[in-house]
Amino acid sequence: MSLLRINxxxxxxxxxxxxxxxxxxxxxxxxxxxIAGGYWAVLDMPNTMPSTIDSSTLAMKKNTIRxxxxxxxxxxxxxxxxxxxxxxxxxxxxxCGIKIYNNATTxxxxxxxxxxxxxxxxxxxxxxxxxVHAEGETVAQILELVKKYRRFTHFTHISTAEEIHxxxxxxxxGLPISIGVTPHHLYLTEDDIPSLGSLGLMKPxxxxxxxxxxxxxxIAEGLVDVIESDHAPHTLEEKMSDSPPYGxxxxxxxxxxxxxxxxxERLSLEQLIPMISENPRSIFGIxxxxxxxxxxxxxxxxxxxxxxxxxxxxxTPFNGMQVMGRVREVWIRGVQVFDGEQILxxxxxxxxxxxx
Ligand code: NCD
Ligand code: ZN
Numbered sequence: 001m002s003l004l005r006i007n008x009x010x011x012x013x014x015x016x017x018x019x020x021x022x023x024x025x026x027x028x029x030x031x032x033x034x035i036a037g038g039y040w041a042v043l044d045m046p047n048t049m050p051s052t053i054d055s056s057t058l059a060m061k062k063n064t065i066r067x068x069x070x071x072x073x074x075x076x077x078x079x080x081x082x083x084x085x086x087x088x089x090x091x092x093x094x095x096c097g098i099k100i101y102n103n104a105t106t107x108x109x110x111x112x113x114x115x116x117x118x119x120x121x122x123x124x125x126x127x128x129x130x131x132v133h134a135e136g137e138t139v140a141q142i143l144e145l146v147k148k149y150r151r152f153t154h155f156t157h158i159s160t161a162e163e164i165h166x167x168x169x170x171x172x173x174g175l176p177i178s179i180g181v182t183p184h185h186l187y188l189t190e191d192d193i194p195s196l197g198s199l200g201l202m203k204p205x206x207x208x209x210x211x212x213x214x215x216x217x218x219i220a221e222g223l224v225d226v227i228e229s230d231h232a233p234h235t236l237e238e239k240m241s242d243s244p245p246y247g248x249x250x251x252x253x254x255x256x257x258x259x260x261x262x263x264x265e266r267l268s269l270e271q272l273i274p275m276i277s278e279n280p281r282s283i284f285g286i287x288x289x290x291x292x293x294x295x296x297x298x299x300x301x302x303x304x305x306x307x308x309x310x311x312x313x314x315x316t317p318f319n320g321m322q323v324m325g326r327v328r329e330v331w332i333r334g335v336q337v338f339d340g341e342q343i344l345x346x347x348x349x350x351x352x353x354x355x356x
Contacts, residue, residue: 047107
């Protein structure tokens with residue numbers, strides 16, 4: 001056995017569901033998936049039902065997750081098309097950041113008007129990052145705002161060669177930005193859609209082999225800061241329906257897929273570890289508590305199986321794939337929370353990692 005210790009693994013882009021979407025997943029089931037995937041903490045996106053776009057919904061969500069989470073957690077606030085900048089001052093001390101949906105996806109938070117985006121950048125003058133869903137040309141539009149207002153911006157789930165091109169230049173220009181990439185865009189392309197069907201449907205959508213190669217190249221260059229799952233569970237029934245929703249789960253497959261990438265010599269362990277721990281922690285200004293770490297057996301291979309998952313949705317687009325590594329132990333604040341098979345703590349153990 002070759003055990004590797006990784007301190008404070010954190011996924012800064014997940015959709016835990018719960019509230020009115022308990023049928024897709026609950027704060028308990030999806031934080032169980034986080035722990036089984038090796039994670040200490042997750043940052044939950046605001047496109048919940050109801051959306052996290054005002055102080056009272058944020059307070060309600062916080063009260064609910066507090067009693068149900070197993071892993072530690074933080075919450076995003078969502079920018080709303082109806083313009084909710086008035087709330088920023090009262091909430092920015094208690095969220096990990098704000099999310100702007102600049103292109104269409106699950107939920108109803110789309111903002112396409114550049115003038116409103118600019119108003120958000122003006123109003124969000126706090127140290128917490130702005131996380132943006134921006135695809136293609138939209139990346140360039142957001143970079144204009146970063147240049148003008150200098151607010152730290154995390155570009156989530158970057159998926160094309162064109163986007164990498166814009167962001168490489170922006171980093172060279174010294175703009176305060178970071179880049180996140182998902183394992184599904186690294187390991188799947190549009191060529192997988194015929195076999196995956198709607199299980200291969202997510203936003204941003206799967207891209208070409210050329211785009212995929214650009215993402216691996218960006219990782220090799222050290223341009224990518226974060227590997228994030230964009231864990232977005234939907235029920236199998238919903239995915240098999242006539243109008244399947246976008247999104248795939250990922251918390252339990254990210255580490256093993258990336259350890260496979262290490263085995264395939266696409267990147268080194270020394271490159272991988274910061275992208276799933278130190279980098280997202282420092283981007284979001286989060287400290288790792290003492291005695292918070294994961295032990296993973298990196299030399300063992302296994303096959304991903306739907307029926308071994310903790311996520312309530314019970315499926316993954318990677319079912320049947322042979323990957324590397326097994327999470328053996330997870331410790332949070334000195335307490336062992338996972339033994340490789342079972343979660344060892346009760347709902348409510350997980351704490352808010354954002355001040356207040
Ligand atoms: C996410 C979801 O289902 O909440 N879906 C997705 O395809 N990624 C929303 C998002 O992050 O875009
Ligand atoms: Zn997402």
